[in-house]
Amino acid sequence: MPRKMTINMGPQHPSTHGVLRVILELEGENVVGSDMEVGLLHRGIEKLAESMTYQQIVTLTDRLDYVTSMTNNITYVMAVEKLLGIEIPPRGEYIRTLIAEMQRVVNHMMFVGIYAMDLGAITPVFQTFRDREIILDLFEMISGARLTYSFFRVGGMREEIPQEFFDKTKDFNDKLLGMIAEYETLLTRNRIFRARNIGVGVVSKEYAINCGLTGPVLRASGVPYDLRKAKPYLMYDKMDFEIAVGDNGDCYDRYLVRIKELKESQKIIAQCLEQMPSGASNCEDYKKYKIPKPFKVPAGEVYFSTECPKGELGFYIISDGTKSPYRIKINSPSYINTAALSGMIEGALIADVVATIASLDIVLGELDK
Amino acid sequence: MEGDKKLSLFEKIFFIEIIKGHLLTLKYMFGKNVTVMYPDEKRAPVPKSRGIHTFKLESDGTERCNACGLCAKFCPSNCITIKGEKVDGKRIVTQYDIDITRCIFCGMCVDACPKDAIAMVEEYEISVYNKDEMNLDQQGMHKYSSRVPS
Amino acid sequence: MKKENLKNMNDIGAAEALKKHFPSAVESAELVNHEAVVYVRKDDIKKVLAYLKEKVGFEYLFSITGVDYPDRTPRFDIVYHLKTLEHPLQLTIKVKVEEGTDVDSVYDIFKSANWCEREAYDMVGVPFKGHPNMTRLFMWEGFEGYPLRKDFPLYTEDK
Numbered sequence: 202m203p204r205k206m207t208i209n210m211g212p213q214h215p216s217t218h219g220v221l222r223v224i225l226e227l228e229g230e231n232v233v234g235s236d237m238e239v240g241l242l243h244r245g246i247e248k249l250a251e252s253m254t255y256q257q258i259v260t261l262t263d264r265l266d267y268v269t270s271m272t273n274n275i276t277y278v279m280a281v282e283k284l285l286g287i288e289i290p291p292r293g294e295y296i297r298t299l300i301a302e303m304q305r306v307v308n309h310m311m312f313v314g315i316y317a318m319d320l321g322a323i324t325p326v327f328q329t330f331r332d333r334e335i336i337l338d339l340f341e342m343i344s345g346a347r348l349t350y351s352f353f354r355v356g357g358m359r360e361e362i363p364q365e366f367f368d369k370t371k372d373f374n375d376k377l378l379g380m381i382a383e384y385e386t387l388l389t390r391n392r393i394f395r396a397r398n399i400g401v402g403v404v405s406k407e408y409a410i411n412c413g414l415t416g417p418v419l420r421a422s423g424v425p426y427d428l429r430k431a432k433p434y435l436m437y438d439k440m441d442f443e444i445a446v447g448d449n450g451d452c453y454d455r456y457l458v459r460i461k462e463l464k465e466s467q468k469i470i471a472q473c474l475e476q477m478p479s480g481a482s483n484c485e486d487y488k489k490y491k492i493p494k495p496f497k498v499p500a501g502e503v504y505f506s507t508e509c510p511k512g513e514l515g516f517y518i519i520s521d522g523t524k525s526p527y528r529i530k531i532n533s534p535s536y537i538n539t540a541a542l543s544g545m546i547e548g549a550l551i552a553d554v555v556a557t558i559a560s561l562d563i564v565l566g567e568l569d570k
Numbered sequence: 571m572e573g574d575k576k577l578s579l580f581e582k583i584f585f586i587e588i589i590k591g592h593l594l595t596l597k598y599m600f601g602k603n604v605t606v607m608y609p610d611e612k613r614a615p616v617p618k619s620r621g622i623h624t625f626k627l628e629s630d631g632t633e634r635c636n637a638c639g640l641c642a643k644f645c646p647s648n649c650i651t652i653k654g655e656k657v658d659g660k661r662i663v664t665q666y667d668i669d670i671t672r673c674i675f676c677g678m679c680v681d682a683c684p685k686d687a688i689a690m691v692e693e694y695e696i697s698v699y700n701k702d703e704m705n706l707d708q709q710g711m712h713k714y715s716s717r718v719p720s
Numbered sequence: 721m722k723k724e725n726l727k728n729m730n731d732i733g734a735a736e737a738l739k740k741h742f743p744s745a746v747e748s749a750e751l752v753n754h755e756a757v758v759y760v761r762k763d764d765i766k767k768v769l770a771y772l773k774e775k776v777g778f779e780y781l782f783s784i785t786g787v788d789y790p791d792r793t794p795r796f797d798i799v800y801h802l803k804t805l806e807h808p809l810q811l812t813i814k815v816k817v818e819e820g821t822d823v824d825s826v827y828d829i830f831k832s833a834n835w836c837e838r839e840a841y842d843m844v845g846v847p848f849k850g851h852p853n854m855t856r857l858f859m860w861e862g863f864e865g866y867p868l869r870k871d872f873p874l875y876t877e878d879k
Contacts, residue, residue, distance in 0.1 A: 239857065239858065240856075240857060240858035240859060240860070243858040243859070245867060247843075247868060248867050248868055248872075248874065249874075251874075252874050253646060256644075256678075257644070257646040257678070260646045260674060260676040260678070261646070263676075283753075283754065284753060324591075324595055331604050334604075338616065341616045341619060342616055342618070344620075345616075345618045345619050345620035345677060345690070346619070346620050346675065346677075349674070349675075349676070351676045351677065351678075359677075359681070383594060386587075386590050386591055386594050387591050387594065390577065390581070390586075390587035390590075391587050391588070391591065392577060392582075392587065392588075395577075408831075410779055410780060410805065411779075411830060411831045411832065412831045412832050413780055413781055413782045413830070413831075413832030415782070424805060426805045431805075431808055432808045491681075492644060492678060492681040492682045493640045493643070493644050493681070493682035493683075493684070501752055501753040502752055502753060502755055502757070502812075503753050503754060503755060504755055504801060504810070504812065513782070515782070515783065515801075517783065517785060517799070517801070519787060527787075528785075528787050528788075528868070530783065530785040530799075532782060532783045532801070536835070537782060537832060537835075540832065540834055540835035540836075541831070541832075544831070569858060570858070
């Protein structure tokens with residue numbers, strides 16, 4: 202009978218993606234039990250939001266998942282717009298769709314690089330970060346920042362987008378498939394990568410649904426659920442794309458789902474650029490919602506969610522008719538995926554715990570709120 | 571899924587995927603460097619990049635700001651202190667402080683200003699040795715004024 | 721209310737069908753803005769959620785929230801968000817809870833309730849009866865007060 206040992210992984214561990222503390226109970230090298238401690242990055246965003254006006258909260262959403270600030274901005278402003286009943290002209294919706302997909306490309310590139318790095322492969326991270334830089338430069342061109350964009354505003358966006366942005370995006374998009382092929386050459390068929398991945402961290406379909414898993418993790422388990430298809434928002438009902446679905450629900454499938462999504466995003470970006478209409482991109486009475494005048498939102502409540510790169514990000518906003526929300530609840534994908542981690546790593550080897558955490562693609566800023 | 575197929579015997583014996591990977595990395599040995607050797611070599615800042623704040627001046631060198639306080643009111647992190655007084659029937663600013671350690675560079679003060687008196691320049695190297703210098707006062711707000719068109 | 725009928729329903733239709741099935745347990749079912757909001761009696765919440773999961777197909781619980789209304793009795797709302805994966809249907813189920821009382825945990829029906837319930841307890845201080853590990857999630861042990869109650873101060877004076 203081997204002696205049981207309890208060890209700490211994190212909060213200062215490079216592969217916990219921030220400050221997640223996993224307490225592992227080990228029997229030899231096998232994990233027999235685990236517990237997690239979160240909240241080390243808790244900044245009280247929900248409480249802060251109650252004291253801010255609706256326009257100011259956009260800056261808080263940047264700091265949820267700091268890898269995908271644009272989609273956070275879009276989700277939040279669309280939740281408020283739904284509460285206000287604002288319609289955005291087609292050009293505005295196309296621009297949001299385009300930027301959301303570019304953000305998905307950034308996130309999945311980052312995932313591929315960091316994931317390979319966590320498993321011990323150094324090369325892919327250079328390739329992915331080199332390519333990710335191109336989109337970050339494009340985003341800097343329109344918003345003025347590289348990570349915390351605060352670009353979208355209720356009713357529209359901060360500034361008009363120059364034509365140069367679309368031209369450069371097209372150049373980038375034409376090369377994107379070649380870039381993805383490079384990552385695949387380095388990883389997909391590689392025998393070491395496969396040995397570390399196939400059959401590791403398996404999530405069954407039932408467990409995935411019961412735990413409320415979301416995003417690529419849910420789809421890798423064989424559930425074809427994607428909000429872009431299930432409840433189309435923005436211009437996704439006019440786009441031609443497929444949902445990536447895995448079969449086994451192991452780490453390798455989660456990687457393949459994201460590679461497939463990269464390719465699908467490439468298709469959507471091309472369609473957006475092609476169909477981009479001209480005209481106004483902000484709503485009709487955008488002046489009413491513009492800074493510096495705070496606006497009032499009618500009393501009521503709304504839950505709005507979009508398919509962010511990491512999964513379903515939802516904002517539940519209760520308004521009492523004043524300039525700041527009565528209560529905001531942020532339903533973030535990293536939070537709900539991490540909650541299910543204990544069941545995934547039960548019985549696994551300690552090295553597989555690293556692979557499983559990395560394959561969930563979590564960001565602690567979003568988990569701890 | 572498509573990539574899930576087993577490695578074939580041919581692939582297993584001849585290390586095909588490893589050779590392909592090595593060829594790819596070998597190719598980049600002879601290519602152009604993409605890394606920028608900061609700080610010896612600096613990345614050209616993108617225009618409109620949100621860096622340090624500065625006052626926009628009128629063509630005669632006076633400040634446009636009339637101390638209305640909208641920037642301070644709209645700052646999400648409450649880091650602006652502003653005071654003004656009336657001189658010759660015109661409101662002028664007498665104290666303007668931005669606590670850079672609290673600033674999140676969101677650009678809402680720029681958007682809020684009705685007089686278009688404040689701007690952000692592409693200056694991103696703002697680290698200093700002394701924490702007290704991280705306070706941008708009215709004098710400091712003039713440092714980059716020449717960079718922005720009036 | 722049957723699984724097969726869900727296809728032709730919208731959110732409010734599902735809410736009303738639920739009210740018809742549980743006339744005593746469901747207090748009200750109405751459309752607030754775009755959300756179908758169902759108020760359920762506190763003691764019946766476990767029964768209603770188990771029925772929704774097993775018989776109707778609302779198998780995906782993704783959020784449990786506490787909302788504080790200091791001027792109202794009962795003081796708190798616990799909000800459950802449920803949806804089906806096959807159809808685009810979503811229900812907002814609310815329970816009114818008085819300060820000092822607890823709610824039945826739904827952890828044995830939905831595993832996702834594990835952290836969600838702990839967070840709700842952490843933030844507004846409504847304990848869940850039957851949860852295996854009812855401790856704070858984000859705040860540290862020994863933290864006093866519940867941050868998302870309206871009487872919790874945003875700033876403290878120790879500057």
